[in-house]
Amino acid sequence: MPSFSKGSSVMPISRRRLLQGVGAGAALSLAGLPTRLFAQEKIKVAAVYTVPFEQQWVSRLHLAANAAKEAGEIEYVATENVSNTDYERVMREYAEQGYQLILGEVFGVEDEARAVAADYPEVAFLMGSSFPADDAVPNFAPFDNYIQDASYLSGLVAGAMTKTKNIGLVGGFPIPEVNRLMHAFMQGVRETAGDDTKFQVAFIGSWFDPPKAKETAFAQIDAGADILYAERFGVSDAAKERGVLAIGNVIDTQSEYPETVVATALWDFKPTLDKALSEIRAGTFKAADYGVYSFMKEGGCALAPLGTFEDKVPDEVKKLVAEKEEAIRSGNLVVEINDTEPKSS
CATH class of the missing domain: 3.40.50.2300 (Response regulator)
Known part of the structure; x- marks a missing residue:
């Protein structure tokens, strides 16, 4: 493998520039x-x-x-x-x-x-x-990682598990790739927890800054969140330390957080x-x-097994998730793709 120089990565928030280099x-x-x-x-x-x-x-x-x-x-x-x-x-x-x-x-x-x-x-x-x-x-x-289907299913689970109806979401940047997953997640939450659920939405301005994500998550917990949407690394650590629950994104980390991560939208x-x-x-x-x-x-995403939370998630919610998943796979249910920036509510 050739020797390449390496540096830290800071992606700019704007991705929607006009193509100039290709005419x-x-x-x-x-x-x-x-x-x-x-x-x-x-x-x-x-x-x-x-x-x-x-x-x-x-x-x-x-x-x-x-x-x-x-x-x-x-x-x-x-x-x-x-x-x-x-x-x-x-x-x-x-x-x-x-x-x-x-x-x-x-x-x-x-x-x-x-x-x-x-x-x-x-x-x-x-x-x-x-x-x-x-x-x-x-x-x-x-x-792109269009895993809004699995994110929606994870929201159904989260909505059934929240007691405060106050959920925090911590993302990297408010760009389409993140926005669509948050919106799908919130759609699922509202279906099982109700439209009156409060969402705290925050972006840390980095793709890889676990300490900052953790700090942001602590602030959301202090503001009443009892479930955190962990779009970034560091959020589940905050949830674990404070004894609240977390929803994973892209990869399944439940083995590392067996009492914290309830469900995860997996990307394959x-x-x-x-x-x-x-x-x-x-x-x-x-x-x-x-x-x-x-x-x-297409087999590109799935809801991870509930694992340690299999017996903690209500049976009626697990049945609902199974029905919704079958409808998505058959094409009878199409989860909305909403790329606009989500806001706290």
């Missing part, structure tokens, strides 16, 4: 995309992450890629803690070394990342992004990665919205 001159033809591969060939995959491997969101990408590596499907290397100012350089170095798929999250460097993709039409880029797919860059496919990146790898093997990878592979009906 009319960046138009590419599908002929530049990778050709069909033989089934036994391993696809060379490189990943560029702005945060540590253990950060919730990135950990799911890293887990899926390592599983594909262990299964003999891919070769895989990755660099963590790449600063936004260094991101483009690391992407280019991987592209120059002949990697066929470059994976990452470019929310703070949208323009730069798409410009890199335009310069390497023979490389497939699968990137976490707030922007839609763009035919002008046909080898750049965006994805495998369906997203599998789709990209199959398209690369077929020589048909193109600009497309890969966010749909995070939906529950």
